[in-house]
Amino acid sequence: MLNDLPDAPLLSVRDLTRYYGERIGCADVSFDLYEGEVLAVVGESGSGKSTLLSLLATELEASAGSIRYRMRDGIARDLATLTEAERRLLLRTDWGFVRQDSTQGLRMSVSAGGNIGERLMAVGARHYGNIRGTSLDWLGRVEIDRGRIDDIPKAFSGGMRQRLQIARNLVTHPRLVFMDEPTSGLDVSVQARLLDLIRGLVSELGLAVIIVTHDLSVARLLSHRIMVMKGGRVIEAGLTDRVLDDPHQPYTQLLVSSVLAA
Amino acid sequence: MQPLVQLDGVSKAFTLHLHEGVRLDVVSDVNFSAAPGECIVLGGPSGAGKSSLLKIVYGNYSCDAGHIWIRDGGEMIDVATAEPRRILAMRRHVMGYVSQFLRVIPRVGALEIVAAAGREGGLDSQVAQDRAEEYLSLLNVPERLWTLPPATFSGGEQQRVNIARGLIADRPVLLLDEPTASLDARNRAVVVDLVERKKKAGVAIIGIFHDEDVRDKVATHVVDVTHFAAKTA
Numbered sequence: 241m242l243n244d245l246p247d248a249p250l251l252s253v254r255d256l257t258r259y260y261g262e263r264i265g266c267a268d269v270s271f272d273l274y275e276g277e278v279l280a281v282v283g284e285s286g287s288g289k290s291t292l293l294s295l296l297a298t299e300l301e302a303s304a305g306s307i308r309y310r311m312r313d314g315i316a317r318d319l320a321t322l323t324e325a326e327r328r329l330l331l332r333t334d335w336g337f338v339r340q341d342s343t344q345g346l347r348m349s350v351s352a353g354g355n356i357g358e359r360l361m362a363v364g365a366r367h368y369g370n371i372r373g374t375s376l377d378w379l380g381r382v383e384i385d386r387g388r389i390d391d392i393p394k395a396f397s398g399g400m401r402q403r404l405q406i407a408r409n410l411v412t413h414p415r416l417v418f419m420d421e422p423t424s425g426l427d428v429s430v431q432a433r434l435l436d437l438i439r440g441l442v443s444e445l446g447l448a449v450i451i452v453t454h455d456l457s458v459a460r461l462l463s464h465r466i467m468v469m470k471g472g473r474v475i476e477a478g479l480t481d482r483v484l485d486d487p488h489q490p491y492t493q494l495l496v497s498s499v500l501a502a
Numbered sequence: 503m504q505p506l507v508q509l510d511g512v513s514k515a516f517t518l519h520l521h522e523g524v525r526l527d528v529v530s531d532v533n534f535s536a537a538p539g540e541c542i543v544l545g546g547p548s549g550a551g552k553s554s555l556l557k558i559v560y561g562n563y564s565c566d567a568g569h570i571w572i573r574d575g576g577e578m579i580d581v582a583t584a585e586p587r588r589i590l591a592m593r594r595h596v597m598g599y600v601s602q603f604l605r606v607i608p609r610v611g612a613l614e615i616v617a618a619a620g621r622e623g624g625l626d627s628q629v630a631q632d633r634a635e636e637y638l639s640l641l642n643v644p645e646r647l648w649t650l651p652p653a654t655f656s657g658g659e660q661q662r663v664n665i666a667r668g669l670i671a672d673r674p675v676l677l678l679d680e681p682t683a684s685l686d687a688r689n690r691a692v693v694v695d696l697v698e699r700k701k702k703a704g705v706a707i708i709g710i711f712h713d714e715d716v717r718d719k720v721a722t723h724v725v726d727v728t729h730f731a732a733k734t735a
């Protein structure tokens with residue numbers, strides 16, 4: 241059974257560190273991520289989760305450390321050495337980024353179909369009918385009424401906007417998707433439906449995902465592994481159910497017990 | 503026969519940091535093994551560490567010392583040090599776990615929960631579907647419930663869905679934590695039958711059975727967990 245696991249990681253992070261002046265954003269973060277793995281980054285507000293995600297997505301420059309990513313040709317590249325054109329291509333095709341604030345992840349004055357089609361055009365699609373057909377298909381897959389294809393996201397509810405972000409990001413069949421609190425701020429029932437949808441698509445498409453969440457039940461439902469952050473550092477990491485059911489660090493025990501009490 | 507599971511010097515303590523760092527020594531230096539067709543029953547009073555041991559074997563709890571060797575194809579893998587993705591792959595193909603409770607999955611019908619577990623365990627989707635129906639029937643889950651999510655089922659019905667889900671795939675190692683706890687005599691007998699089928703098929707089982715008559719029927723060996731009570735300093 242050994243041969244059913246890929247042996248080269250998709251993403252390889254070593255000693256990743258970011259300072260904001262004197263202040264630590266995140267420090268000495270190291271991990272490997274393999275295809276099909278969902279990694280949850282949890283921790284209280286200010287623990288460095290968003291900083292880490294921005295570093296990984298090359299939106300923020302590291303103060304120290306390295307990120308290597310295995311490109312589609314199988315060669316692992318140090319992301320700091322990519323040209324601007326290569327970096328943009330990665331962001332638009334091989335990666336996705338689902339943001340907590342949908343106004344940052346969507347083009348609010350462009351139709352739902354246009355939001356999805358734009359990513360397709362970035363990978364070279366030109367035929368209008370095909371683009372519209374694929375957009376319609378993806379609206380269906382994220383459970384948005386296909387009749388809404390020409391509506392702009394401003395007219396959508398919070399849950400629909402997040403589902404549209406997911407369609408926009410997944411339409412190019414990315415290999416790695418970043419998610420920053422994709423379900424927070426939504427009603428519990430809307431959240432449950434969105435989580436089901438994400439879970440289904442992630443396993444169907446075999447995506448690697450790094451999801452930032454402060455909600456341990458989201459981490460339990462979606463992720464294979466957890467990294468717990470505190471003060472910018474990873475203080476505990478491992479198999480999701482191991483970390484949640486047998487937490488070792490005082491801070492992790494506190495996080496888990498506050499969930500039980502809630 | 504070569505064991506499929508071998509515990510070698512396993513020790514476990516919990517440190518309760520929220521309670522003045524109290525250290526709870528659970529077991530120390532645990533050694534036993536399970537070969538194909540064997541059913542090792544863990545005995546001992548409540549709190550002895552039986553469930554913790556099963557969880558350690560499943561990779562759900564860590565251990566502080568020792569090794570848990572499990573055969574994965576041609577290799578013995580140590581769960582104590584295996585990477586998360588290796589443990590998850592072994593849970594798909596090598597080891598199944600049936601706990602006392604069903605962790606309810608929202609919006610999915612009982613039959614689909616069981617069939618999905620079969621597919622995830624490597625069964626062809628038609629085989630998974632047929633066997634899901636067979637197991638739910640055997641376990642007397644009324645057919646009118648099959649399309650409904652188990653959230654609203656009685657405790658016993660949920661437990662039977664859980665058992666069907668845990669037993670449907672053909673994994674070589676099975677861990678059973680009081681699967682008969684909330685069942686009536688008729689359904690206990692069904693579980694005993696299913697366990698016997700697994701033994702005949704060469705599965706290695708480690709189980710906890712509260713019920714003495716169930717235990718007497720299925721056990722090939724009983725391991726008294728109090729023998730591994732941690733020697734507190």
Ligand SMILES: Nc1ncnc2c1ncn2[C@@H]1O[C@H](COP(=O)(O)OP(=O)(O)O)[C@@H](O)[C@H]1O
Pocket residue numbers: 260263264265266283284285286287288289290291292
């Ligand atoms: N642009 C910034 N300038 C200065 N400090 C920042 C900036 N962004 C984040 N920080 C600081 O870095 C630390 C980590 O923040 P962040 O990564 O946003 O954490 P989280 O996402 O876990 O809430 C915090 O102390 C925060 O105040």
Ligand SMILES: Nc1ncnc2c1ncn2[C@@H]1O[C@H](COP(=O)(O)OP(=O)(O)O)[C@@H](O)[C@H]1O
Pocket residue numbers: 485486516526528546547548549550551552553554555
């Ligand atoms: N996750 C945990 N954190 C802290 N203590 C635990 C945990 N799980 C079990 N224990 C403790 O370990 C001891 C053994 O429990 P358990 O393995 O459930 O015993 P048994 O199944 O034999 O009744 C008990 O004292 C229990 O409270």
Ligand SMILES: [Mg+2]
Pocket residue numbers: 289290291
């Ligand atoms: Mg943040």
Ligand SMILES: [Mg+2]
Pocket residue numbers: 552553554
């Ligand atoms: Mg127990």
